[in-house]
Amino acid sequence: MAEAKTNCLFLLTTFLLYTLSSASGSLDSDLTALLDFRAASDQLGALWTWNRSDPSPCSTWLGITCAGGRVTRLVLEDLNLNGTGALSALSRLDGLRVISLKSNLLSGSLPDLSSLSGLKLLFLSYNNLSGPIPPTSSLHRLYRLDLSHNNLSGSVPGSLNQLTRLLTLRLDSNRLTGSISGLSLPRLQDLNLSSNLLTGSIPPSLAAFSVSSFSSNPALCGAPLLPCRDVVSDPSQPGTPNMTSNAAAPVPPAAAVVTSSPSSKPEAAPPQHNERMSRAAVLAIVAGDFAVLVFVSCLLFCYFWRKFAWRKSTSRLREGEKIVYSSSPYGTAGMAVAGGGFERGKMVFLDTRAQGVKRFELEDLLRASAEMLGKGGYGTAYKAVLDDGSVVAVKRLRDVQVAGKREFEHHMEMLGRLRHQHLVPLTAYYYARDEKLLVYDFMPNGSLFSLLHGNRGPGRTPLDWSMRIRIAAGAAHGLAHIHHANRSSPRLAHGNVKTTNILLDKNCEPRLADYGLAMLGPSVGVATRSASYRPPEAPPADSRRPWATQKGDVYSFGVVLLEILTGKAASDCGAIDLPRWVQSVVREEWTAEVFDLELMRYKGIEEEMVALLQLAISCTAVSPDQRPKMSQVVKMIDEIRVSSGGEASPSHDSFDSISDSPSVVSEDASAGRVGVSSQ
DSSP states (O other): OHHHHHHHHHHHHHHHHHHHHHHHOOHHHHHHHHHHHHHHHOSSOTTTTOOTTOSOHHHHSTTEEEETTEEEEEEOOSSOOEEESGGGGGGGOTTOSEEEOOSSEEEEEOOOOTTOTTOOEEEOOSSEEEEOOOOOTTOTTOOEEEOOSSEEEEEOOGGGGGOTTOOEEEOOSSEEEEEOTTOOOTTOOEEEOOSSEEEEEOOGGGTTSOGGGTOSOTEEESTTSOOGGGEEEOTTSTTOEEEOSSOOOOOOOOOOOOOOBTTBOOOOOOOOSHHHHHHHHHHHHHHHHHHHHHHHHHHHHHHHHHHHHHHHHHHHHHHHOOSSOOSSTTTTOEEEOTTSSEEEOOEEESOTTSTTOOOOOHHHHHHSEEEEEEEETTEEEEEEEOTTSOEEEEEEOOSBOOOOHHHHHHHHHHHHTOOOTTBOOEEEEEEOSSOEEEEEEOOTTOBHHHHHHSOOSTTOOOOOHHHHHHHHHHHHHHHHHHHHHOOSSSOOOOSOOSGGGEEEOTTOOEEEOSTTGGGTOOBSOOOHHHHTTOOTTSOOTTOSSOOOOHHHHHHHHHHHHHHHHHOOOTTOSTTSOHHHHHHHHHHTTOGGGGSOGGGGGEESOHHHHHHHHHHHHHHTOSSGGGSOOHHHHHHHHHHHHHHHTSOOEEOSOSTTOOSOOOOOOOTTTTOOOSSSOOO
16 A cells, blocks of 8 residues: 555656656757747758757857757847748747847748747747737736737737836837727837827827827827827728818708799709809818918918027127126126225136146136037036137036135145046136136047937947947046045045046047036036936935035946946936846846847957946945945956957847847937036
8 A cells, every 4th residue: 555655656746747847848849849940931941050960059050049958049030931830839939038030031820929928029020920919918028029010910919018018019010900099008118000000099108109100000199190189081981081170071962952833844943052152162262271371471481580580699699608797897707805896816727737738817718709518517518719729618617605715726726636647637717706617628529428328319320348348447547536636634526427427538538527516515406317326325416515425426436337338328217216227127137138239239248248237236335335445446347348358349149139229319418528517
């Protein structure tokens, strides 16, 4: 009896182990599924490297990548793969994270891929797939879905709403029908439903997308398209919508009236008023059109005249625009003295021994043509061209509660002594009661912010990895120099580290700007973007007291490193800040998905990127005591640069990313083209 129980227990254990191993899958079962896919789709022999006898298929089979003994990535683009139903074999690859079969000739219906619960990227565009879109509710990790340019039909499934992480949805150029009013994807960044047969209203949650996302769906209405009341059916072509501003049902013509009597023949119907009414209507329409034309012409004339006048006045203003605004020859740049008169301030040059420094007075700035480049938390930034043609950058401290004259001058002298190849040098300053000016070298090649986030649409030149790590290293060296330049108390800190304050000089070398200004006094208005760099221990952004620490600088620099790695602006993560967003993604073991998709074209940089990511996370630790010193940060970045061994070569074999990232155009893309930032 005991032996029988033992045998039953053994058989049950064996069955359970077999069931678990079958459910979890293996590399051998994955290869079998891939060979079935090849047999159904590869009539031209494009997958000739797929040989079952190959001892290392994960490294030699075209288009596949393995991890943890499973096939996790299948990228077979533009290989003329064809065949009906070939995709069904892929549903057995339950370890897949990426499927990209773009630009092939695959046909048939989409299979049920619900078994691929770990799938993150699905690209099947530019094929000949047909039929409805199957349910996708189990693909809870999917964040990019591209089924565009196929022959898919049916409705947009409501199960898409359960894909809470979806960032990209492209279903354009199909034959999809029905309503999308129930579609709600709060995290969606890239949407294209154009060139389908969709009907009904666009839900408010999708109204923020552009017209091109919904174009060529004649029966679709609502923002950003025409209001739904302006979309009616054309009675001449049933089912075809007609756009009109005054929808009205067609009125049938009145029946002819015939009179007769018993003793007479039927007479012709009396003349009707329809013809006369039609002529009157035509005249009214012509007169109305003429009135509308005159009205629109007047509006256009007024608009362009005002625009011309504004440009003319603006050009005149810029011709005479000065950094100091006043009717007095010296503006308000004077300081009252006890005798009731005025003592003029003077321009103080901090390092006259430096080459290329030209002395000038306030009058020269008054005569200079000045271009206002932006207004930020610590004042207004100008580009000033002096009479001799030299160009300087001027910061007008109008929005900072500056300390007294002696403290101000002492602080400026301390900042003036900071000379480093990665710092924007403070050349001179001017102090008066109502006018405080800082003069810097002009930086002509923009800011790190503009390079990372400016014009992410078509035609953009991506910032490559070697340039990013070089900028990070240069900024780190400059910040470390600030921290160690004055070893006596108080310890000097930058206080406003961010990507708009990392500028590029004429040789494209990075230089830190606006250092030390936070220690002068509180800013009247701190920009929202600056608040995204503030460490947790900092007082609120509207605090009325100055605040700047070296540990706070390390945190802000860590945020800059995360921007370099992710391509996201610090203020683009909504309610959660960038460091917390990165940590949440890393905790879910999606580390590869943190990195900027523009970096995916470079091969052999994964280790360097992960090392820099670890450094950035340590810099943004919540506790200041857990953050490294800037000297340690410099050392680690230099080690990463040495290990990279030069520029990385372009490739598409990095991580789980295929397509370009959604366009991100920032309103500050052009900020920071001076020696001081606009913030």
